[in-house]
Amino acid sequence: MPERSRLSADTKDALARDVPRDPAARAALRDALAYYGGVDVDGTIVFRTRRPAVARLARTLFEDPRAGTSVRRGHDARLYKATTFEIDLGVARGGAPAKPRRRTERRAELRGAFLCAGSVAAPQHGYHLEFVFAEGARAERVAALIAAEGVEPRTMTRKGRVVLYLKGLDAIVTVLGAIGASGAVLRLEDVRAVKETKNRIHRIVNTEAANVVRAAAAAAAQREAIAYLADAYGLRNLSPALREAAQLRLTHPDETLAELGRRCMPPVGKATINGRLAALMRLVARLRGGREEPEVSFV
Numbered sequence: 001m002p003e004r005s006r007l008s009a010d011t012k013d014a015l016a017r018d019v020p021r022d023p024a025a026r027a028a029l030r031d032a033l034a035y036y037g038g039v040d041v042d043g044t045i046v047f048r049t050r051r052p053a054v055a056r057l058a059r060t061l062f063e064d065p066r067a068g069t070s071v072r073r074g075h076d077a078r079l080y081k082a083t084t085f086e087i088d089l090g091v092a093r094g095g096a097p098a099k100p101r102r103r104t105e106r107r108a109e110l111r112g113a114f115l116c117a118g119s120v121a122a123p124q125h126g127y128h129l130e131f132v133f134a135e136g137a138r139a140e141r142v143a144a145l146i147a148a149e150g151v152e153p154r155t156m157t158r159k160g161r162v163v164l165y166l167k168g169l170d171a172i173v174t175v176l177g178a179i180g181a182s183g184a185v186l187r188l189e190d191v192r193a194v195k196e197t198k199n200r201i202h203r204i205v206n207t208e209a210a211n212v213v214r215a216a217a218a219a220a221a222q223r224e225a226i227a228y229l230a231d232a233y234g235l236r237n238l239s240p241a242l243r244e245a246a247q248l249r250l251t252h253p254d255e256t257l258a259e260l261g262r263r264c265m266p267p268v269g270k271a272t273i274n275g276r277l278a279a280l281m282r283l284v285a286r287l288r289g290g291r292e293e294p295e296v297s298f299v
Contacts, residue, residue, distance in 0.1 A: 008119040009051065011176070011184040015115060016053035018180055019060065020108055028105040030061035031097035032112025034089055036138060045089040054115050055085035062087055096137070103148075110145045111179040113138075120172070120184060127188070129172045130165035132158070139164055149178045215256065222249050222277055225284040232287050238280075245276035 020026045037058070038045045047062070049055050100106045113131060117138075121128035131153075133139045139155065139162040146153045146164070151171045153164040166172050169192055176184050226246045229235065235243050248260050255263075261273040 007122050007184065007187070011120055011181050012051050012115055012118075013053040014183050015111055015179065015181055016051065016057040019057065020104070022104055024102065025104045025108040026061060028097070028100050028108035029112045032109040033058050033061065033116060035097055036113045036133075036142075037116035038089055047087040047089055049085050049116070050083065051115075052085065055087070057115075058087055062089065096141070106145055106148055107178050107180070110142065110149075110175070113142045113145070114179055114181075117142075120176070126167075127169045127172055128165060128167060129175060130163055133162045133164075136162050138162075146175055149174055151175060216254075219249070219253055222281065223253055225281055226250055229280060229284050229287065233283070242276055242280055242283075245273060246280055248273075249277065 020029060033047060033054075034045065037047045037049060037054075039048055040046075047058050049058065097109070100109050117131045117133055119130055119132075131139070131142050133142070143153050143155070143164055146166075151166065151174050153166055156163050156165070166175060169188060173185050173188060176188075226235075226249055229238075229246065235246055238246065244264060245260070248263055252260060252263070257270045257273050257277075261268045261270055264273065
C-alpha cells in the first residue's frame with residue numbers, strides 16, 4: 001500500500017475504533033456517515049466504504065433493533081479487486097442532517113466527513129489534507145465545519161468533483177486534532193521535528209563551510225602580503241609584536257586567529273592577533289603605493 005494510502009487508512013481505522021460516548025455526538029457521527037458516505041441506488045440510500053473498520057463503525061451506529069442491518073461485500077469497478085462494504089440505509093437516512101450546535105457535534109460530523117471523503121498525505125510527499133465531494137453542498141458544509149476550528153480551507157475542482165484541501169502543517173494538525181486523530185498528529189509532528197533538525201544541521205554545516213572558505217581566502221591573502229613585506233621591507237624591521245604575528249601566519253597558514261593567538265608569547269586573544277595582522281596588511285598597502293586594503297579577518 002502506498003505511504004499516502006497507509007497513513008489515511010491508519011488514521012481512519014483509529015478514528016473508527018473510537019466511538020463517541022456522548023449520545024448527541026454519536027448521533028452526529030451516524031448522520032454524517034449517512035450524509036457523506038451514502039449514495040442513491042435505485043431510490044435506496046446505501047452507505048459505502050472500502051475500510052472494514054469504518055464499515056463496522058457504521059453498522060454499530062446504524063443498528064436498528066426493529067430491523068437488522070446487514071453488511072454486503074462487493075468490488076469497486078474503478079479499482080481492481082478493491083473490496084467495498086455496503087449497508088442499506090433506506091430513503092429516510094439520505095437527507096442532510098440538522099446543523100450541529102455544540103462543538104462536540106460539529107467535530108463528530110467533521111470526523112464522519114473525513115471517514116467518508118477525506119485523506120491525508122504522507123509527510124514525505126508534502127503536508128496535504130483533503131476532502132473530495134461529488135457536489136458543492138457537502139463541500140460547503142464541511143468548509144464551514146473546518147472554519148469553525150479557525151482554519152480556512154482552499155477549494156478546487158478535480159475531475160468534476162469539489163475538493164477542499166489544506167497545505168500548512170499547523171492547519172492540518174488543527175483539523176486532525178479536532179476530529180480526534182491523535183495518532184496522525186503525533187506522526188506529523190515527529191516528521192516536522194526531524195525535518196527541522198535536519199534543516200538546522202544543514203544551515204550550520206553551510207555556515208561553517210562558508211566560514212572555512214572565507215578563512216582560507218583571508219589566510220592566503222595574509223600570507224601573500226607578508227611574503228611581499230618580507231622582500232620589500234624585511235620582517236626584522238617590524239616591531240616585535242608584528243614580526244611575531246607575521247612569522248606565525250607564515251609558519252601556520254591553516255590555523256585560526258584563536259590558535260595563532262595562543263602561540264604568541266605571551267598568548268593573546270583573537271581580537272589582538274587580528275589587529276596585528278590587519279596592521280601588517282595596511283603596511284603592505286602603503287608599500288605598494290595603493291589605497292589601504294580592507295582589513296581581512298581569519299575566523
